[in-house]
Amino acid sequence: MRNGRTDKAIIGASLCAVIGAITIFPALSKASVEDRIAAAWLDQATDFRSADATGTYDIGADINADIDASYSSYLEAAEYQASEHQCLAEAVYYESRSEKRSGQEAVAEVILNRVDSRHFPDTICGVVYEGSERSTGCQFSFTCDGSMNREPYGKAWGRSRGVATMVMTGTTRPFTGGAT
Numbered sequence: 001m002r003n004g005r006t007d008k009a010i011i012g013a014s015l016c017a018v019i020g021a022i023t024i025f026p027a028l029s030k031a032s033v034e035d036r037i038a039a040a041w042l043d044q045a046t047d048f049r050s051a052d053a054t055g056t057y058d059i060g061a062d063i064n065a066d067i068d069a070s071y072s073s074y075l076e077a078a079e080y081q082a083s084e085h086q087c088l089a090e091a092v093y094y095e096s097r098s099e100k101r102s103g104q105e106a107v108a109e110v111i112l113n114r115v116d117s118r119h120f121p122d123t124i125c126g127v128v129y130e131g132s133e134r135s136t137g138c139q140f141s142f143t144c145d146g147s148m149n150r151e152p153y154g155k156a157w158g159r160s161r162g163v164a165t166m167v168m169t170g171t172t173r174p175f176t177g178g179a180t
Helices: 004-049 069-096 101-116 124-128 154-168
Strands: none
Touching: 069 101, 069 124, 069 154, 101 124, 101 154
């Protein structure tokens, strides 16, 4: 049998151990949580500092991996349309900038008629620049006579781009009768 004093000592020691554990474990636990939070912030800051020129940073996954094929094809289609628009606007500008709007629309319409014809390339740029690699035989003289050395500018360039947009979107009334 144990005496009362031993029991009190055991109970006291146990009580001290429990009180110590209660006070120490939260402090350790809090330090552990704070360390994890600090480490996470450090990782974020490191990733942010390594951001590339686009302003994106590595968040543990390839951002471009989320872009699906349909988005990519839409982007390609938009780039293609922009290129075709540029070619048509250049043709209108260099071939007919001093003409009335109806004359400019006629030039653009003939180019689109040629795109639809099996006798010409099937793109606007193909039609406009056909033969430009030769000194003779250009479909449009501006593509091989040096005219393009002067950049398009001013109101005439803005009007040419507008005509190209209207003809490409079908908002003008056709009046060339399918002429190529």
